[in-house]
Amino acid sequence: MSLTSAHSVVAPSAISKRVAGTIIVLYALISIVPLLWIFATSFKTPPDSIAYPPKILFQPSLEGYCNLFSTRTRQTPEYINALGPATDICDETVRKRNMVIAGPSNFMPRFVNSLIIAFGSTFCAVFLGTLSAYGFSRFKVPLADDLLFFILSTRMMPPIAVAIPIYLMYREIGLSDTALGMILLYTAVNVSLAVWLLKGFIDEIPREYEEAAMIDGYTRLQAFWRTVLPQATAGIAATAIFCLIFAWNEYAFAALLTSGTAQTAPPFIPTIIGEGGQDWPAVAAGTTIFLVPILVFTILLRKQLLRGITFGAVRK
């Protein structure tokens, strides 16, 4: 839907507009504060992050990001002085706390896992979804309504309820803690969304285009490839982004079915621990990096958002 094309309620008065605007702006500002706070925290030092009263103005530091990407060991000042000059800014930052960088942390591999699993499952879900949606949109499929309802109902199951047998099944066939297992699972969850959304998009493409192409001698398959797909590109892209966001944000399955090699970022970020409790600047840094792609997508998706979140039920 378009956020700009509202109908005008019969001439709202200038005052009512101003009051409405003020309330909305206030709400927007208050609701965005937690996010701004996390962003700010990612640039604080650990002592600043737990200061009372909470610090609004502070000396920015990259310590959170350094801690996020590295593991560190505590050393004596003599040992640190004996080392050569610091090689980079992170080295310098951690040495001030009598630490040296021991190696990279698990954040990068977890982040890469998130990317692989999210993109892999999105590709599969959109691929299968496009084919099915076309099938449901253009052909007389027996029991079509029942099949569509079945596809949707798989989405209503509580994730933990699904996770119990999946956990056992994956353990049997060796898919536990593998990217392939997670891609299969997320594809299955996302394909219901993909079919429902894409069927809506393909329904909107006039079938006369394919019929004309077929009269010109194309086969059905060629007509699908040359006329329907190009027309559906925008819908496919929007659907893909919705699938991507789901897979990127998913936590329940990831936390229960992965523990090491295939673990994604959402279950990993809360486990970042510093000395004496949670290392909040590092957690905030991880959160910030994790959220940025979503913010970009939200802005890109603005106009399709409504359709996506209601499985295509509300289109305008």
Place this chain on the structure above:
Amino acid sequence: MTEAGLTMLNRTADSVARATPEPLARKVRGISDKGLAWLFISPTILLLLAVNIFPLFWAIYLSFTNYRANRPNEVVRNVGLANYKRILGDQDIWIAMQTTAHFVFWTILLQTLIGFILAWLIDRKFRGHAFWTTIILVPMMLSPAVVGNFWRFLYEPQIGLFAYAISFATGIPATQIGMLSNVSLAPWSIVIVDTWMWTPYVMLICLAGLRSIPEYIYEAAEVDRASNWRQFWSITLPMALPFIMLAVLFRGIENFKMFDMVNLLTGGGPGSTTEVASITLKRQAFESWRTGYSSAFAIILFVAVFGLANIYVKALNKVKQR
């Protein structure tokens, strides 16, 4: 209203495409339309059968056994309906259901109320409304798990921003605002975060509802000199109602299943004051390893979601037809 809607919920929705006219179909070389239809649809159905339906049946089977996933070599015994009987008599399960009901009721009430008011205000189309609407929408796109985790930081009694803001506004010392440690505040802590996160969702759907009301109805009401108040109650609200109910349906199902945000924010604690059904299920299945027992509970939850959703959809269709 637009026919926008609700097709998905309505099983007799828009008919799924008439077949291609006969003469055309005959012209097609190679694979027939019918073959192509099955070729296109079957991979999706097969995947869902393998990853969703097969496990579901397995869970049904397990729910009649005493199987424990951490002891795979033990003999599996059929216990009949014993698991189901024990669940229905289990005090902890009933407490978890009450906690879930509290969570679902208050989140939906607050989100619908605030969401509708926001949509109603945005519909005034003040300057810059598109920009501010986008800002408001951001929280609902975030990962619930990551949101739960960082709200734990905001809720910290000494150092957290939330506690500080409340103490600043009310004068209560910040150390006493233990949103996550106080037994009577903790159930509200999850309601607050969920409301913060999902109010924009309800708002967006309500906004679509308000915009679907044709202008001429308001014009006619103006001609009849209906007051603004009257217009709101007899035009705006009834015509937006199907959309509001759709939003309630989606939020209801999602919050009934709630796991990720609560698991990271409170983990069900303190004690079991915020232990919603999914958390109980996780504790039984993956901490106590009572696989058979938890499978039975999972089936009960699934049937409950499905049943409630079906009843609700029927009501929704009635409203739509009015």
